[in-house]
Amino acid sequence: MNRQFHRLRVPAVLAFLTLFPLVMPYQALAVNILIFGLYAVGFNLLFGYTGMLSFGHAAFFGIGGYLTGIAMLDFAVPWPLAILAGVLCAMLGGGVIGFLAIRTRGIYFSMVTLALGQIVYYGFYKAEGWTGGENGLRGITVAPLHLLGIPIDFLNPLTKYYVILIFVGIALWFVSRVLNSPFGAVMEAIRENEKRAAACGYDVVRTKLLVFVLSAGLCGLAGALRALHLSIVPIDSLHYLQSGQAVMMCLLGGMGTFFGPFVGAAVYLLLEDTLTNLTSHWMGAVGIIFMLCVIFFPKGIWGSVLDWIEGWVVRSPWHPR
Amino acid sequence: MADLSPQLLALQLVTGLSLGAVYALLAIGLSLIFGMMGVVNFAHGAFFMVGAFLGVYFLGMTGSFWLGLVIVPLVTGLLGMVTERLFVRPLYGRGVDYPLLLTFGLSYVLIEGIRMLFGIEGLPTATPVQLRGAVNIGIGLFPLYRLFLIGAAATVIFGLWLFVEKTRYGLIIRAGSRTPDMVRVLGVNMSRIWLIVFGLGTAIAGLSGALAAPIRGVNPEMGIPVLAESFVVTVVGGLGSLLGAVTAGLLVGVVYSMTSLFAPDFADLSVFVLMAVVLLIKPQGLFGKSGYMG
Numbered sequence: 001m002n003r004q005f006h007r008l009r010v011p012a013v014l015a016f017l018t019l020f021p022l023v024m025p026y027q028a029l030a031v032n033i034l035i036f037g038l039y040a041v042g043f044n045l046l047f048g049y050t051g052m053l054s055f056g057h058a059a060f061f062g063i064g065g066y067l068t069g070i071a072m073l074d075f076a077v078p079w080p081l082a083i084l085a086g087v088l089c090a091m092l093g094g095g096v097i098g099f100l101a102i103r104t105r106g107i108y109f110s111m112v113t114l115a116l117g118q119i120v121y122y123g124f125y126k127a128e129g130w131t132g133g134e135n136g137l138r139g140i141t142v143a144p145l146h147l148l149g150i151p152i153d154f155l156n157p158l159t160k161y162y163v164i165l166i167f168v169g170i171a172l173w174f175v176s177r178v179l180n181s182p183f184g185a186v187m188e189a190i191r192e193n194e195k196r197a198a199a200c201g202y203d204v205v206r207t208k209l210l211v212f213v214l215s216a217g218l219c220g221l222a223g224a225l226r227a228l229h230l231s232i233v234p235i236d237s238l239h240y241l242q243s244g245q246a247v248m249m250c251l252l253g254g255m256g257t258f259f260g261p262f263v264g265a266a267v268y269l270l271l272e273d274t275l276t277n278l279t280s281h282w283m284g285a286v287g288i289i290f291m292l293c294v295i296f297f298p299k300g301i302w303g304s305v306l307d308w309i310e311g312w313v314v315r316s317p318w319h320p321r
Numbered sequence: 322m323a324d325l326s327p328q329l330l331a332l333q334l335v336t337g338l339s340l341g342a343v344y345a346l347l348a349i350g351l352s353l354i355f356g357m358m359g360v361v362n363f364a365h366g367a368f369f370m371v372g373a374f375l376g377v378y379f380l381g382m383t384g385s386f387w388l389g390l391v392i393v394p395l396v397t398g399l400l401g402m403v404t405e406r407l408f409v410r411p412l413y414g415r416g417v418d419y420p421l422l423l424t425f426g427l428s429y430v431l432i433e434g435i436r437m438l439f440g441i442e443g444l445p446t447a448t449p450v451q452l453r454g455a456v457n458i459g460i461g462l463f464p465l466y467r468l469f470l471i472g473a474a475a476t477v478i479f480g481l482w483l484f485v486e487k488t489r490y491g492l493i494i495r496a497g498s499r500t501p502d503m504v505r506v507l508g509v510n511m512s513r514i515w516l517i518v519f520g521l522g523t524a525i526a527g528l529s530g531a532l533a534a535p536i537r538g539v540n541p542e543m544g545i546p547v548l549a550e551s552f553v554v555t556v557v558g559g560l561g562s563l564l565g566a567v568t569a570g571l572l573v574g575v576v577y578s579m580t581s582l583f584a585p586d587f588a589d590l591s592v593f594v595l596m597a598v599v600l601l602i603k604p605q606g607l608f609g610k611s612g613y614m615g
Binding site: 053055100103104106107108110111112114115116118119122123126240241244247248251281283284285286287288290291294295298 | 355359361408411412415417418419421422423425426427428429430432433434436437545546548549552553555556560586587589590593594596597600601604
């Protein structure tokens, strides 16, 4: 039952995301939820499934965005290849930061990733010639592309949504594949008990580093897609608060669940969208909601829903006892 | 580049020490809470920021800088105790990530709270009248306020050392950080000790904010880089070690001020590079016990 459920999760999520923009108040928000959902999925791979709480993932989100933009602006690379460049650079960054950070664990890991993330922020901030410094990287335009005779116009928000969804779909399939593999089982073993996983003969250090790099690549992809979406890369995408956003979305939605990050991203962005109309101090409200979630709903929204469903199934008369 | 006389270098070194004094205070506040409860306070920078705002506010209200230095730690300490009692306490025994996430959420609330009370722009700051000007310290003129920072930090650190090492309460704290259950069996109310230690940590954070306000400026987001910098100091020094916090604080301050003399563009980066180097060579920090980081 469980295994079949897992096999269905990617089509199920994609079916939902395909219909999703039709129920949204406006498409730009739907595109944002898609991108930040992917960002949270990448983060979740590390935090939710491997138990490593990074506070520096904005670095990869930002690197992905900046390098995609730089490839397009300074090297006139076509955008699909530029995305690839952004993702590869984010993975490279993930390799370097991960190599340093996994020398520590637990709370230290959070502190070290935060500090290393600051290096990337300051570095990009100072490299004005490439990155535009404080103003961010501007003027990224996506040239209309003809794919198999079908024109793809990025100015149409719905078209943009579905083009981005293709990338998100590939990423989700990849994540699902990783989680179902023996490697995914080792990840969860490390989360549950690192020493025991090591004692069972698994190479804990290599697994952690690989997960870190994969997670960085996914967050880099999210950043790259956002660069195309906004046509600028704000310097804030490297900021500590951007790292915090991944943490919040992941926890609100449900860490260690497949669909949770999207739920978290949707709730966070809808909350932001609603609250900014009411008060300029919406961050405080988000902070309070997050604190309440940590205390009362540590499994997050989707995690709690899954719990209820499971309880309901177990208690139902059809469940074999 | 200006000609590098030994005098200039020496002055820059003292400047670094005065920066480092604040770093050391911050790191001690973090270390104290961690050593006792295994909790890393992600709102540490926010408490620092609240302290800075309150310090400037009290200075404007009462006209006395010194009174502010007494009131600010009391207020932030109280705030910390409320935090521990209401929010952190339900999370004990649930894994190290939860208090960390909670205090992270709290930092948002504190930042927005300050924005509501004082606006988003920040407050103008000035060096208190009694501490303006410069004095000759043998190698040249040095700002009096920075000298005062070194003295103030040293006093607080010494006081804290006396408290932890020489008093009955300090004895309970030291014992409790090793085996809380044993101390509880001996009839000590550990919950109250944790409450006090958390309050003490945030009081020190607030005090460092009030002390640093005249040289750092005051705005609601000032706590964010401070949090990152105090993490650098604790990682370099090794968490849970008083000596480590002080040494690493001063080292980080000196590295920062020396880089800003030779390569101002890299000053912000230099301390993080220092941390990366320490991680490569000695992952548990200069004074850390190897057990802490694994």
